[in-house]
Amino acid sequence: MAFAFNKNTLIAMKNTLYISMLILGVILISCTAQKTSITKTQNQNLSSNDTIRIANDSLEYEVIIIDPGFNIWLASRAHPRWYYTQEYLENKNQIYVNEWNNRVLQPQRYNPNLYEMTINYDSNIDYGYEVNYLIYNYMVYFQNNYNQRLFGRVPLR
Incomplete structure (x- = not known):
């Protein structure tokens, strides 16, 4: 049995794989990071809301962000959609x-529990506003929540 894929299909499959790996990393980070305790009722209310999923079948990618607290942070502390331009978000994400x-690539210097796998973000692909908005805000959330500084001043929200 033979399979034939064109270049675009292979690139899309590769992007899907890398984004899936990012998601797995976020899951692992959220499992290993120290969390503050919350009541059982609060936990039940949050558990159904800690997953954000975006899919684009035409580009064959899917982004899933699973990190307890991110959805609430996004709704309550992030700037609203369209506050930033897509170009701004793309530049910051890159x-x-x-x-x-x-x-x-430097696990001896940086916590390998936080930085487990690389992210394949191709600046030549138009992921659209929503994906860039969520990636940007996750990066801001990650930096504030885990006391990390990836580049420059991080908005404190």
């Missing part, structure tokens, strides 16, 4: 992802 990937 900088943050580059630094993230540099830290993954």
Whole structure:
């Protein structure tokens, strides 16, 4: 049995794999990071709301962010959608992802429990506003929540 894939399909499959790996990393980070205790009722209310999923079948990618507290942070502390331009978000994401990937490659210097795998973010692909908005805000949330600085001044929200 033989399979034939064109270049775009292979790139899309590769992007899907890397984004899935990012998601797995976020899950592992959230499992290993120290958390503050919350009551059982609060935990039940939050548990159904800690997953954010975005999919684009035409580009064959999917982004899932699972990190307890991120959805509430996004709704209550992040700037509203369309506050930033897509170009701004893309530029910041490229900088943050580059630094993230540099830290993954230096586990002796940076906590390997926080930076477990690289992120394949291609600045030549138009992921759209929503994906860039969520990645940017997750990076801000990550930096504030885990006391990390990927690049420059991080908005405190």
